[in-house]
Amino acid sequence: MLGIDKLSYQSRWCRVSPLRKFALYLLMMVLAFALPPVGQAVLLLVIAAFTCWLLRVGPVRYLRWLAVPLGFLLFGVVTIIFSASHQAQALLWSVPLGTLHIGIDAQGIGVANQTFWRSLAALAATYWLVLNLPFPQLIILLQRLRVPRLLTEQILLTWRFIFILLDEAQAIHRAQSLRFGYRTLPGGYRSLAMLISMLFSRVLLRYQQMVTTLDVKLYQGDFHL
């Protein structure tokens, strides 16, 4: 299950107006982009501490969330640090590769430094918003921001059905593992294929059931958000 959704309901700011939260988010984002790296680092710490306090979670759990995008971020930063040049003197440190020199240059370090802290601060801000904004408030926010109705309805239904699908996928997977469906690699692939096709047919079945229920509940083409 996606515990993240549950967390937003235990936030100390759960009932604060979504518009205020969004305004604060915008402010955080502006700061995350405008401040120098040291300021961004401080901003990151402040947002992280604020998030932990609001959600009543420990720093370890927070770091674990941050670790997921951190991997991608580090990978990206590494490619910024390294650059290629025809003159070895232009680089702080380098290895020759044919006529080229691959190495680290001062400018790259500067850019990488900025990118790293800016991304982290922006990530922390986005986490802060996502973790403190329960789903119904997100819908209110989308409406206030005049996002097209069709899109908002789509988001609502998708969100609802993600959980149903996840549950079903989990149940099928569990049943398959209990009957040794994932014991060998080829068997595992076969089981996975079965899981996907089964999920697909269940989705169609769900769709039919949903159409019936909508009928019975007198649906007229509007979800009344």
Place this chain on the structure above:
Amino acid sequence: MLATHNLSFRYQDEPVLHDLTFDFGAFAVTGIVGENGCGKSTLFMNLNGVLRPQQGAVLWQGKPLNYSKIGLIEHRQRVTTVFQDPEQQIFYTDVDSDIAFSLRNLGVDESEISRRVERAIQLVDAQSFRHKPIQYLSHGQKKRVAIAGALVMEADYLLLDEPTAGLDPSGRQQMIGIIARIAAQGKHVVISSHDIDLIYEVCGGVYVMNGGKIIAKGEPGVVFSQAEMLREAGLVQPWLVKLHSELGFPLCKTETQLFNALRVAKEA
């Protein structure tokens, strides 16, 4: 008054319901029992107008159902349905909007909606979890939300498909209470189930179905005393009836009644 007259239904070439005549107005709570695949759910789909019988008719106040769009909208305000699987009928992520859904579809005004939602929530005893996101509710709680979503219509008839399937003993007991409260408001409830003890306890009248036909009908005490017929239908007798027919205990409607009767007998 909801009834059917010689209703037959088939999917393509596969006949499912044969010549069924029901009268759901005779008792406050009517039970339909039968083994899996006997046509109970298909019958419900006929009663709420989702499926249309090839022969015979669903009757409202003695008149055949009008299958035009307007006719169906009208009919579904009088006859509401709760399906077995609550996941199938909950669309929102919060309890209140989901319960209000059909009222909003009808364009009922918001003050009336909040009054009715409040009442429905009280009726199914959902106050303690109404602010929780739906995906974190238990199966039994979702079932109560689904029922509340039908109750807001304040319809004369409520069709409940397997209301106790998948519930724990306390959830089942709560469901019995909910059904009793709905009936006490003067509404009619039609329950399809193979929880034979439940049907025996809460229903005023029962129909036994087998292979798409009605093979017995009447008061539960009488119908459920026919052990041979029930066996044929793939059912068993309710335990209270078994105690009566096998051991000569007094025939009681509920456990409490039986225990009280036995206590009186013991003291005498």
